[in-house]
Amino acid sequence: MSSYSQVAVLGYGTMGAGIAQVVAQSGRNVMVLETDQARIDSGRQRVTDFLDEGIRRGKVSTTHRDSVLSHIAETTDVAELAGCELVIEAVVEDYDLKAKLWSAVAAVVGSKAVLTTNTSALSVTQLASGVPDPGRFAGLHFFNPAPLMPLIEVVRALQTTPEVVAALHEFCVSLNKTPVEVKDRPGFLVNRLLMPYLNDVIDGYDSGLASAEDLDTALELGLGYRMGPMRLLDVIGLDTHHHATLSAYEQTLDPQYAPPPLLSRMVAGGYLGDKSGRGFRVGGGIEGRTR
Amino acid sequence: MSVTVESSQGLAAVSPPIKTVGVVGAGTMGSGIAVVTARAGYRTIVCDLDEKNLKRGLDTARSFLHKSMEKGKLPEEEGQAAIANLCGTTALAGLADADVVIEAVFEDLSLKQQLWSDLDAVVAPETLFHTNTSTLPVTGIAAGSKRPNRVVGTHYCNPAPLMKLVEVARGRYTDEDAYQRTSAFMKSLGKVTVTVKDRPGFIVNRFLIPWENNVIRALEAGLGTVESIDLAVVKALGHPMGPFRLLDIVGMDIHKEVAMRLYEQFRDPRFAPPPLVDRMIAAGDLGRKTGRGFYTYNDSRLFGA
Numbered sequence: 001m002s003s004y005s006q007v008a009v010l011g012y013g014t015m016g017a018g019i020a021q022v023v024a025q026s027g028r029n030v031m032v033l034e035t036d037q038a039r040i041d042s043g044r045q046r047v048t049d050f051l052d053e054g055i056r057r058g059k060v061s062t063t064h065r066d067s068v069l070s071h072i073a074e075t076t077d078v079a080e081l082a083g084c085e086l087v088i089e090a091v092v093e094d095y096d097l098k099a100k101l102w103s104a105v106a107a108v109v110g111s112k113a114v115l116t117t118n119t120s121a122l123s124v125t126q127l128a129s130g131v132p133d134p135g136r137f138a139g140l141h142f143f144n145p146a147p148l149m150p151l152i153e154v155v156r157a158l159q160t161t162p163e164v165v166a167a168l169h170e171f172c173v174s175l176n177k178t179p180v181e182v183k184d185r186p187g188f189l190v191n192r193l194l195m196p197y198l199n200d201v202i203d204g205y206d207s208g209l210a211s212a213e214d215l216d217t218a219l220e221l222g223l224g225y226r227m228g229p230m231r232l233l234d235v236i237g238l239d240t241h242h243h244a245t246l247s248a249y250e251q252t253l254d255p256q257y258a259p260p261p262l263l264s265r266m267v268a269g270g271y272l273g274d275k276s277g278r279g280f281r282v283g284g285g286i287e288g289r290t291r
Numbered sequence: 292m293s294v295t296v297e298s299s300q301g302l303a304a305v306s307p308p309i310k311t312v313g314v315v316g317a318g319t320m321g322s323g324i325a326v327v328t329a330r331a332g333y334r335t336i337v338c339d340l341d342e343k344n345l346k347r348g349l350d351t352a353r354s355f356l357h358k359s360m361e362k363g364k365l366p367e368e369e370g371q372a373a374i375a376n377l378c379g380t381t382a383l384a385g386l387a388d389a390d391v392v393i394e395a396v397f398e399d400l401s402l403k404q405q406l407w408s409d410l411d412a413v414v415a416p417e418t419l420f421h422t423n424t425s426t427l428p429v430t431g432i433a434a435g436s437k438r439p440n441r442v443v444g445t446h447y448c449n450p451a452p453l454m455k456l457v458e459v460a461r462g463r464y465t466d467e468d469a470y471q472r473t474s475a476f477m478k479s480l481g482k483v484t485v486t487v488k489d490r491p492g493f494i495v496n497r498f499l500i501p502w503e504n505n506v507i508r509a510l511e512a513g514l515g516t517v518e519s520i521d522l523a524v525v526k527a528l529g530h531p532m533g534p535f536r537l538l539d540i541v542g543m544d545i546h547k548e549v550a551m552r553l554y555e556q557f558r559d560p561r562f563a564p565p566p567l568v569d570r571m572i573a574a575g576d577l578g579r580k581t582g583r584g585f586y587t588y589n590d591s592r593l594f595g596a
Binding site for chain 1: 448454455456458483485486487488490493494495497498499501502505506509512513514515519520522523524526527528529530531532561
């Protein structure tokens with residue numbers, strides 16, 4: 001293990017729990033900060049469930065599960081983060097909330113700690129500007145589900161020092177992940193490319209180009225993609241994609257990020273994909289209703 | 292009193308079963324499609340007006356089948372039968388027996404229209420006309436025939452013998468019978484079909500071209516390097532290869548050609564190739580085939596040695 005033996009994770013939602021698990025799996029100690037015990041319980045349950053699923057599939061041993069869980073502790077008290085050398089923030093995508101949290105955390109962890117955010121929609125540079133010594137602030141963008149997805153975008157804010165970028169690169173490698181260094185621009189690299197493509201497919205579908213199933217089949221068989229775009233949208237969550245692409249649109253005013261009208265209506269109607277059981281492919285889709 | 296039972300198949304029952312397939316154009320796509328139809332048991336007549344092209348196309352098809360047998364991917368008996376199914380002609384009149392004609396000639400609208408117009412006089416009225424166009428309007432191509440109702444767009448992926456997908460597009464006047472018979476024929480070829488409106492690029496090219504252009508723009512904007520962008524896309528999105536690797540295989544000249552044809556029809560700047568494309572073409576950096584594209588290749592065989 002190379003560096004950062006004490007890591008703080010802020011937030012125990014889907015991403016926070018996944019990140020805590022990944023870091024704990026590398027043998028490091030993780031302290032997760034949440035607002036109340038109920039959220040701590042459900043976050044810990046997420047990690048346990050994920051590892052249990054691995055046991056069911058024969059990919060994880062019970063010893064491994066117990067060891068990972070033993071490396072994760074939780075608290076509702078910011079003061080307990082003292083001594084953490086690396087902080088990874090994964091709370092809800094709300095600038096004011098993140099900024100407030102960062103000033104509280106920065107005051108506790110000391111000036112040497114490296115501070116990172118898992119934001120996918122906000123400007124890392126803007127978040128960095130709110131902490132003392134912003135040169136140690138960067139983005140560490142994991143993909144969902146974090147324990148399975150191999151890529152991490154290491155986001156360089158305008159202030160981030162080359163030393164911090166290099167250290168984070170090494171940290172990602174020690175997690176058995178593949179780091180890619182990216183600029184702090186809306187969507188960074190992967191989402192910047194993915195969002196216009198998904199929006200384009202939604203518009204194509206809305207114009208009756210082909211059925212949702214045929215769109216997926218064509219792109220899976222024609223290009224070898226593991227998952228077609230309609231299915232992928234159901235998995236990501238239509239609300240999640242809507243939020244991300246709207247945020248990129250607001251920052252760029254580039255129409256390819258503008259949420260397609262059908263997407264907005266599906267979100268408004270509760271067609272969120274897998275999580276609500278209704279989407280482009282799940283729950284019988286919306287075929288026959290839109291045309 | 293006797294009751295006459297009518298065929299529930301309607302018009303389809305009138306059409307004879309498909310036995311003979313004509314393939315026009317013996318280039319990469321034509322010879323690949325000929326492998327597919329011959330392998331599925333159809334007598335396959337490949338037609339190319341240029342004798343040299345015809346010979347090369349037939350050689351390519353036969354050699355593909357031989358390699359499949361050598362690799363054990365195709366039983367000897369079936370392979371030999373497929374080879375026996377293949378024959379060639381340099382005259383359209385040689386396609387008189389065809390129940391389906393699959394057109395895979397150069398992407399030129401008037402050339403394709405003329406071909407169907409000429410074939411109207413050669414083949415039976417119920418013979419299906421399949422066009423393998425990737426970017427031209429099926430409706431426009433169909434306008435060349437006096438019977439546009441029998442013209443269907445069937446877009447195969449390259450290499451046709453290996454890729455399962457065929458995009459099936461109905462033109463404005465394609466009738467249900469032609470569409471149904473085409474679907475059944477595709478099934479008999481072992482293909483998976485998707486049904487798509489007759490719109491530029493159908494599904495795959497329609498979404499691939501703006502994606503690739505965006506990736507090139509991201510490179511120009513310094514958001515990553517060729518290597519880091521390829522790595523990120525493969526690792527995060529599960530694509531079988533990175534977008535720059537794919538562009539090098541496709542070739543920058545081909546990418547530009549397809550992109551421009553879609554741009555001309557959509558008038559949407561997302562389809563227009565970014566400036567870097569022209570510069571790479573000017574420099575001769577077309578991709579794998581010239582040994583240099585986004586990556587450099589040291590494969591001497593590709594220089595025509």
